[in-house]
Amino acid sequence: MMRYLAIRGLRAILTIAFVVTFAFFILRLSGDPALLILSPEAPPEAVEAFRKSWGLDRPLWEQYLRYFVAIFEGNLGRSMRDGRPALDLVMDRVPATLMLTLPAFALKLLIGVPAGIFAALRRNSFVDRLVIVCSVAGHSVPSFVLGLVLVLLFAVNLNWLPSGGADNWKHAILPVVTLGTAGAAIIARFTRSAMLEVLGQPYVRAALAKGVPWPSVVWRHALPNAAIPTVTIIGFMVGTLIAGAVVVESVFSWPGVGRMLVVGVANRDLAVVQCVLLLVAMCMVASNFTVDLLYGWIDPRLRAWATGASGH
Amino acid sequence: MTAIDPATSEVAIGAPRRPVRARWSRLIEAWPPLVMLAIAWIVLTLIVAVGADAIAPYDYSRMDLRARLAPPAFAGGVWTHFLGTDELGRDVFSRLVYSVRISLLIAFAATIMGAVVGTLLGLLAAHLRGFFEEAVLMLIDFQASMPFMIIALAVLAFLGNSLPLFIGLMGLHGWERYARISRGLAISASEQSYAGAIRQLGATPWRVYGRHILPNIASTLIVNITLSFPEIILLESGLSFLGLGVQPPLTSLGNMVGYGREYIELASWILLSPAAVIVLTTLSISLIGDWLRDRLDPTLR
Numbered sequence: 001m002m003r004y005l006a007i008r009g010l011r012a013i014l015t016i017a018f019v020v021t022f023a024f025f026i027l028r029l030s031g032d033p034a035l036l037i038l039s040p041e042a043p044p045e046a047v048e049a050f051r052k053s054w055g056l057d058r059p060l061w062e063q064y065l066r067y068f069v070a071i072f073e074g075n076l077g078r079s080m081r082d083g084r085p086a087l088d089l090v091m092d093r094v095p096a097t098l099m100l101t102l103p104a105f106a107l108k109l110l111i112g113v114p115a116g117i118f119a120a121l122r123r124n125s126f127v128d129r130l131v132i133v134c135s136v137a138g139h140s141v142p143s144f145v146l147g148l149v150l151v152l153l154f155a156v157n158l159n160w161l162p163s164g165g166a167d168n169w170k171h172a173i174l175p176v177v178t179l180g181t182a183g184a185a186i187i188a189r190f191t192r193s194a195m196l197e198v199l200g201q202p203y204v205r206a207a208l209a210k211g212v213p214w215p216s217v218v219w220r221h222a223l224p225n226a227a228i229p230t231v232t233i234i235g236f237m238v239g240t241l242i243a244g245a246v247v248v249e250s251v252f253s254w255p256g257v258g259r260m261l262v263v264g265v266a267n268r269d270l271a272v273v274q275c276v277l278l279l280v281a282m283c284m285v286a287s288n289f290t291v292d293l294l295y296g297w298i299d300p301r302l303r304a305w306a307t308g309a310s311g312h
Numbered sequence: 313m314t315a316i317d318p319a320t321s322e323v324a325i326g327a328p329r330r331p332v333r334a335r336w337s338r339l340i341e342a343w344p345p346l347v348m349l350a351i352a353w354i355v356l357t358l359i360v361a362v363g364a365d366a367i368a369p370y371d372y373s374r375m376d377l378r379a380r381l382a383p384p385a386f387a388g389g390v391w392t393h394f395l396g397t398d399e400l401g402r403d404v405f406s407r408l409v410y411s412v413r414i415s416l417l418i419a420f421a422a423t424i425m426g427a428v429v430g431t432l433l434g435l436l437a438a439h440l441r442g443f444f445e446e447a448v449l450m451l452i453d454f455q456a457s458m459p460f461m462i463i464a465l466a467v468l469a470f471l472g473n474s475l476p477l478f479i480g481l482m483g484l485h486g487w488e489r490y491a492r493i494s495r496g497l498a499i500s501a502s503e504q505s506y507a508g509a510i511r512q513l514g515a516t517p518w519r520v521y522g523r524h525i526l527p528n529i530a531s532t533l534i535v536n537i538t539l540s541f542p543e544i545i546l547l548e549s550g551l552s553f554l555g556l557g558v559q560p561p562l563t564s565l566g567n568m569v570g571y572g573r574e575y576i577e578l579a580s581w582i583l584l585s586p587a588a589v590i591v592l593t594t595l596s597i598s599l600i601g602d603w604l605r606d607r608l609d610p611t612l613r
Contacts, residue, residue, distance in 0.1 A: 011453070018454045022463075026470045136602075140594040142546045144553045144566075145587040148573060156577050163576070240459050247461075247550050251573070261462075262554050265469040273469040280462045288457055 008292040012285045017068075019281035023274050024067050028060075071278065077271035086271035090257060090279060094242065097256030100175050100249070101241040107180030108187050108237065113230070115184070116191025120199065120226075121218065131188050138185020147178040147251040164253040175252045179245060183237060190233045194226040201225070227298055235291030239284035243276060347603045350596035357593055361413040368406035373561055376401035381579045396581040398571065407563050408585055414564045415590075418479050419544045425483030426544075427537055430490025435521055437491070438498035448491060455488040461547065468556050478557060482548055486540035493536060497529040531608035538601025542594035549590050565590050 058066070070076075076087045119131035154174060155163035162171050198204065199222055207217045246258035253259070257276060264272035360367055369392075376397065384396040384404075395404040437445040455463075464481055471477060501507055502525065510520055549566030551557035553573075558564040565586040572583025 014450070015454055015457055018450070019458070022454075023466070026467060029471060136595065136598055140542060140546075140598055141591050142550055142553075142566075142594075144550060144569060145591060148569070148576060148583060148587065151576060152580055156580070239457075243459070243462055246465070247554065250554055261465055262556065265465050265556055268469055268472070270469060273466055277462060277466045281458060284457050284459070 004296065005293070008289060012289045015285050015288075016281060019278060020068060020071055021064075023277055024064055027270065027274065028063075076275045076278065079269055079272050086275040089272060090260065090275045093255065093257045093260050096254065097242060097245055097249070097258060099172060100179060100245050100254060100256065103172070103176045104179035104183065104245075105237065105241060107176065108183035109234070111180070111184035112187025113191050116188040116230075117195055117223070117226075119188065119192045120195030123196065128192075131192060135185040135189035135192075138182050138189075141182070142247075143178055143182050144247050144251050146182065147174065147248055150174050150178060151251070164251075171252070171254075175245070175248050175254055178248050178251070187230070187233065187237075191226065191230050194229040195222060197229075198222045198225045224298065228295065231291055231294055231298065235287050235294070236284075238290070239280075239287035242283045243280045344603065347599055350599040353592055353596045354600070357412055357416060357589070360409055361416045364409045364413040368403075368409040370403040370406040372402065372407045372410040372563060374402060374406075376403075381575070383579070384581050395585050396579065398579070398582045399575055404568075404582060404585060407568060408565075408589065411563045411565045411568050411586060412589060414558055414562055415545060415548060415566070418482055418548050418558070418564070419541055421479050422482035422485065422544045422548075423537055423541045425480070426485060426487040426540060427490050427533065429483070430487035431494045431526075431533060433487070434491035434494030434496075435498050435525075438495045438502065439517060439521070445495075448495070452488040452492055455484075460485050461550070464547070464551060465556065468551070473556065473559060475558070475562070478548075478551075482544050485544055485547060486536075489536055489540065490533060493532055494529060497532060498525050501525045501528055535601060535605045535608060538597055538604060542597045542601075545590065545594050545597075 074087060076085070078084060079086050079089050082089075115127075115131050115134075119125075119128040122128055151163045151174065154161045161173055163174075165171050204217060204221055207221050208214070212220075243257050243261065245254070245256060246261055248254070249256045249258035250262050257279075260272065261276045263269075264276070378401065380397060380401040381399055382393050382397040382401075384394060386394075393403050393405070395408065397403055398407070433448050433451075437448040464485075467481055468478075498521070502520070507520060507524060510524055515524075545565075548557055548564065549569065552564045552566030553570040555567075555570055558567050560567070568586035569583045569590070572579070572586070575582050
């Protein structure tokens with residue numbers, strides 16, 4: 001088990017290092033940061049002073065190391081727009097984003113998992129077909145189209161709900177529904193195919209053959225096994241909680257991290273974009289690592305494999 | 313198809329009794345009407361994309377300020393602008409035609425790029441093994457563990473936007489799946505006796521991969537193309553919707569929806585027709601992909 005965790009932990013650290021490297025090189029590729037941050041008309045002495053103070057006159061490998069150190073000290077640069085530290089700016093927006101993504105996440109799970117399980121258990125029934133149709137639609141309808149259709153229906157035509165902004169809880173309904181429906185379709189599709197896969201396995205047939213009643217076959221044999229692939233996709237969704245609403249926040253002018261990222265990209269506010277990029281990477285890595293831990297807990301085979309492997 | 317399908321075997325048993333209906337149901341099973349509709353839609357969009365200059369009644373950027381925000385013909389508008397006009401009096405139908413062209417162009421170019429790069433890397437990893445394989449696997453892990461939208465936004469912020477860069481960026485989407493699939497399949501294929509046999513006969517690696525292994529894994533790769541093509545359309549239209557993808561004066565489907573968002577209360581037709589085209593196109597490819605998967609690749613079922 002320790003060996004398994006060590007490998008997973010190492011991979012998590014490697015991924016973070018990779019993202020930091022990616023950010024560093026793409027930042028260098030974008031041109032001279034001194035000219036980007038100061039204006040191109042800045043006096044040469046100012047540019048020179050800037051280069052010196054940011055270490056841009058050093059060799060590339062030293063800059064690279066300094067970049068790593070700065071990031072691990074939490075020094076992610078300042079926003080070019082208002083000069084505040086980028087990390088503070090982004091952190092200010094996190095609660096607003098979570099206000100959308102957490103309820104949407106609950107909605108996805110509450111609809112998606114039961115729908116997928118039910119569809120698999122009643123294969124080819126009406127519910128199964130409905131789930132298939134919905135999940136195909138969930139893959140084909142982009143979230144901005146779904147969001148705008150909801151705005152058209154409930155805000156413009158019926159005038160029940162506001163079309164954008166973030167003043168009270170009513171403003172959150174449409175974005176949460178938009179995010180939740182698309183995610184529920186994906187989870188339902190995954191859960192369904194995982195369940196179908198498991199229900200076709202020999203051990204399910206064996207359990208039935210030895211006279212285990214159907215409900216306990218489902219509870220004891222099918223569901224725990226089907227949970228494994230489902231947890232993977234759900235884990236991925238946890239990682240996107242912080243920036244999974246880029247498009248939806250823009251549709252509903254919601255003041256979250258995603259909206260900030262879009263504005264940052266449009267204004268080429270590199271510090272903010274880099275900060276969001278790293279934050280998302282950390283969330284993804286943390287949730288992937290948690291999923292790996294959960295595997296060890298859900299799947300006894302993996303525990304056996306890990307202890308067996310460490311014995312060799 | 314060698315797998316015994318319960319549905320077809322039932323039809324086969326019923327065949328002598330009701331031959332006409334059985335033939336029909338077999339025909340429908342082989343060529344499902346919904347899939348045929350999907351193929352027809354894709355063919356139509358391709359014709360529109362290729363013949364945009366001949367089909368569009370107006371230039372897509374021609375403004376007609378006297379006919380601003382004209383509703384579509386079926387909502388009380390005039391037939392000369394039968395899908396209506398936008399806030400600058402530009403014909404929505406003409407813009408739609410050119411948007412289809414740009415969106416499909418990007419999606420095709422990016423899909424081909426992702427497929428070629430990914431397959432090549434996967435085959436190289438399977439052939440060279442060692443350090444190169446580890447590096448490719450690490451890149452795959454990295455790409456699969458980050459939401460591609462965020463990577464794309466970061467690249468656009470850092471490097472700025474131009475059409476070739478944007479197409480190249482879209483081409484990076486999904487390469488990791490091709491690489492993973494082709495590496496896995498190539499490793500298992502090269503362990504099979506046919507690959508060993510031709511290698512013993514003195515075939516070069518080029519011949520082994522190009523003439524023997526690639527054709528054997530092609531169907532799985534084609535199925536994957538039908539998965540990533542709609543994803544690229546969604547990604548491109550999403551970024552263009554945000555105003556960060558295709559830049560004016562060019563127009564794409566996502567661009568039109570983003571533009572129309574400002575006029576959703578006054579003139580919802582501006583965004584509804586491109587939105588419908590996006591949904592129908594991605595839906596059609598998904599349907600065709602599912603159908604192809606069942607026909608080409610019984611292992612994936």
